[in-house]
Amino acid sequence: MTIDVAAHDARLEALCALAQETRDFMDAVALTEVGGSEIAAVAAELAALTARLRLAARETPQPLEIGADGTVRHLGNAVTGAANPHALPLVVERDPERGVRADIAFRPLHEGPPSAVHGGISAMILDHVLGQAVAAAGVAGLTGTLTVRYRATVPYGRPLVATAEHTRSEGRKSWADGRIALPDGTVLVEATGLFVTPAEWVGLKVT
Numbered sequence: 774m775t776i777d778v779a780a781h782d783a784r785l786e787a788l789c790a791l792a793q794e795t796r797d798f799m800d801a802v803a804l805t806e807v808g809g810s811e812i813a814a815v816a817a818e819l820a821a822l823t824a825r826l827r828l829a830a831r832e833t834p835q836p837l838e839i840g841a842d843g844t845v846r847h848l849g850n851a852v853t854g855a856a857n858p859h860a861l862p863l864v865v866e867r868d869p870e871r872g873v874r875a876d877i878a879f880r881p882l883h884e885g886p887p888s889a890v891h892g893g894i895s896a897m898i899l900d901h902v903l904g905q906a907v908a909a910a911g912v913a914g915l916t917g918t919l920t921v922r923y924r925a926t927v928p929y930g931r932p933l934v935a936t937a938e939h940t941r942s943e944g945r946k947s948w949a950d951g952r953i954a955l956p957d958g959t960v961l962v963e964a965t966g967l968f969v970t971p972a973e974w975v976g977l978k979v980t
């Protein structure tokens with residue numbers, strides 16, 4: 774079987790653009806003040822679009838890909854996947870001082886308590902960045918436990934920063950600490966997690 778790489782890449786690019794349009798749509802749904810009949814008309818158009826996409830569908834989102842250089846791309850990931858409308862998407866970078874870091878831009882869509890971000894959303898982001906910190910340390914694993922301390926409510930609509938670092942490993946168990954903070958370093962939520970490397974992942978190098 775031959776794969777047209779250019780067509781494949783162009784399709785994925787189009788899918789990522791569709792996911793971003795979908796995020797914009799979801800934001801608009803959360804904030805709209807248009808009238809009921811207009812809402813019903815938009816819902817009908819949306820249902821027709823959904824039917825078009827379902828004409829050809831996969832059973833799972835875009836898969837995790839590990840490049841020859843060990844870099845990981847997971848376009849279907851719920852936190853980082855550019856092709857997944859659920860994702861912010863978060864862009865996680867290696868931080869020379871602190872393991873990994875990511876700029877976060879929460880939106881009104883993420884509201885939990887009035888005017889603040891849902892605690893489960895913050896926990897999801899922390900789960901992910903802690904996981905990437907242990908992966909960056911060469912000991913990628915699945916979350917065993919995650920402990921979250923909510924110090925202050927998390928605002929949406931303003932820039933925030935998530936950081937995390939691997940702290941230690943014992944056998945297949947690895948620990949990481951992380952936090953979501955204001956740009957001035959004020960910590961809003963902090964977490965510590967234990968990640969277990971499945972036996973079949975031992976030795977896997979991801980960067």
Ligand SMILES: CCCCC/C=C\C/C=C\C/C=C\C/C=C\CCCC(=O)SCCNC(=O)CCNC(=O)[C@H](O)C(C)(C)COP(=O)(O)OP(=O)(O)OC[C@H]1O[C@@H](n2cnc3c(N)ncnc32)[C@H](O)[C@@H]1OP(=O)(O)O
Nearest residue numbers: 845900901904905908913915916917918969971972973979
């Ligand atoms: C081969 C292809 C690989 C492809 C993927 C490759 C790489 C991925 C690459 C990059 C990843 C990049 C970033 C990651 C980013 C984010 C991470 C997202 C994290 C998640 O969103 S992930 C979803 C939620 N997560 C789960 O879905 C886990 C479900 N669960 C299981 O899959 C198993 O449960 C597992 C694997 C956890 C353990 O299974 P197991 O059979 O390997 O473990 P076992 O029993 O042998 O225990 C060994 C030692 O760990 C201790 N231990 C075990 N479990 C523990 C627990 N929960 N708490 C505390 N300690 C625990 C034991 O007490 C023992 O400790 P001791 O050695 O001291 O006795």
